[in-house]
Amino acid sequence: MIHKRKLHTENRGIGMTSQGTRDRLVQTLRREGIKDERVLKAITQVPRHKFVDEALSSRAYENTALPIGQSQTISQPWIVARMTEALLDGGKQQKILEVGTGSGYQAAILSHLVPTVFSIERIDELLKLARRRFHGLRLNNIYLRYADGHLGWPSQAPFDGIMVTAAAQAVPQELLEQLGVDGSLVIPIERNGQQRLITVRRTEDGFEENDLGAVVFVPLLSGLA
Numbered sequence: 770m771i772h773k774r775k776l777h778t779e780n781r782g783i784g785m786t787s788q789g790t791r792d793r794l795v796q797t798l799r800r801e802g803i804k805d806e807r808v809l810k811a812i813t814q815v816p817r818h819k820f821v822d823e824a825l826s827s828r829a830y831e832n833t834a835l836p837i838g839q840s841q842t843i844s845q846p847w848i849v850a851r852m853t854e855a856l857l858d859g860g861k862q863q864k865i866l867e868v869g870t871g872s873g874y875q876a877a878i879l880s881h882l883v884p885t886v887f888s889i890e891r892i893d894e895l896l897k898l899a900r901r902r903f904h905g906l907r908l909n910n911i912y913l914r915y916a917d918g919h920l921g922w923p924s925q926a927p928f929d930g931i932m933v934t935a936a937a938q939a940v941p942q943e944l945l946e947q948l949g950v951d952g953s954l955v956i957p958i959e960r961n962g963q964q965r966l967i968t969v970r971r972t973e974d975g976f977e978e979n980d981l982g983a984v985v986f987v988p989l990l991s992g993l994a
């Protein structure tokens with residue numbers, strides 16, 4: 770009897786985090802306008818349930834943000850896909866910087882798409898967990914830093930793309946300076962009491978901005994925690 774119940778629980782676990790469940794998430798993202806096949810493929814490759822607490826793993830393939838502790842959230846899969854699409858739109862990308870490692874999920878998606886990912890987090894506890902996850906999944910092309918991401922990662926600049934996964938009051942000048950020509954910065958910005966997802970592309974002559982619409986993110990904070 771006990772044996773039977775155990776088996777049942779295990780099967781249910783496998784069902785909720787299975788490839789089929791992931792494929793259904795990809796169908797949803799496709800329906801909701803995500804077109805870049807590289808991004809959709811990365812979503813099928815990364816086990817999102819490994820980036821949330823076990824108690825939430827059955828909800829990991831819903832198209833929703835989930836809590837990851839420390840008052841932070843793992844972004845909704847649609848927004849991860851949309852931001853990744855926007856970041857990749859353009860030339861060949863070798864080196865990407867992410868600000869706001871959080872659970873590590875976004876960095877894991879990027880690690881399947883570009884040779885090298887740099888990611889900065891200001892909450893040590895989250896950074897440690899993310900580091901453990903990358904190790905467990907053998908994602909060896911992600912470099913992590915415990916710092917305030919407003920300042921970027923000057924010694925590794927320029928980057929082919931920069932993604933900020935928390936909402937800033939304004940575009941940090943340091944990040945613009947660390948963007949290579951043809952690279953894009955994807956960042957949620959507070960404007961008129963609303964958060965807007967902005968892309969800033971660096972050209973030979975300057976910067977071009979685009980507004981991708983309203984979004985909801987946790988705030989980009991200063992200093993370390």
Ligand code: SAH
Nearest residue numbers: 843869871872874875890891918934989990
């Ligand atoms: N990309 C993450 C999303 C995490 S939420 C994921 O895939 O799970 C945003 C993260 O940004 C939080 O972990 C928060 O601690 C971090 N953050 C906020 N301000 C920051 C700053 N100035 N520098 C670095 N990280 C920051």
